[in-house]
Amino acid sequence: MGLTIAAGLVVLAVxxxxxxxxxxxxxxxxxxxxxxxxTSKTWDPPAEVFGALAFIFGTALVSxxxxxxxxxxxxxxxxxxxxxxxxxxxAPAVTVIDLLAAIPSVVFGLWGxxxxxPNLVPVYRGSTTCSVGFRSSAASSPSRSAAAAAx
Numbered sequence: 001m002g003l004t005i006a007a008g009l010v011v012l013a014v015x016x017x018x019x020x021x022x023x024x025x026x027x028x029x030x031x032x033x034x035x036x037x038x039t040s041k042t043w044d045p046p047a048e049v050f051g052a053l054a055f056i057f058g059t060a061l062v063s064x065x066x067x068x069x070x071x072x073x074x075x076x077x078x079x080x081x082x083x084x085x086x087x088x089x090x091a092p093a094v095t096v097i098d099l100l101a102a103i104p105s106v107v108f109g110l111w112g113x114x115x116x117x118p119n120l121v122p123v124y125r126g127s128t129t130c131s132v133g134f135r136s137s138a139a140s141s142p143s144r145s146a147a148a149a150a151x
Contacts, residue, residue, distance in 0.1 A: 029037060033050065040051025077097070081090055 037050060037052055038056065039053055041053040042049050042051045081093055085093065
């Protein structure tokens with residue numbers, strides 16, 4: 001019991017050190033810019049005006065979308081493996097899931113950027129212009145802009 005309490009205190013101490021270090025390192029930015037750094041979405045480096053609201057919102061939105069997909073899938077897999085799957089299927093499936101869990105998510109992201117995204121470009125060329133506001137390289141080419149201006 002004493003070892004468990006000691007381990008818990010070590011975890012709390014490390015968490016406190018992380019919080020203290022983060023606060024100490026962020027203090028100059030907050031003392032110069034105030035809370036507008038978090039509440040503003042303007043990002044203009046030449047004018048030295050920086051706001052992180054767009055980045056915070058983007059991170060929260062992507063996390064929410066990931067959770068919308070991941071939670072039902074993970075609960076379904078867990079229920080299937082614990083309640084429905086036969087033993088001969090359960091052991092290999094658990095091994096594969098453990099192996100996937102051991103791979104850092106950064107590796108999956110890098111694979112997506114290097115392999116999946118280039119293969120999706122021909123399929124979705126220009127479709128993000130309407131939904132997100134980004135333009136594909138084909139949509140922003142000078143020949144297209146000139147053709148649009150002429151019509």
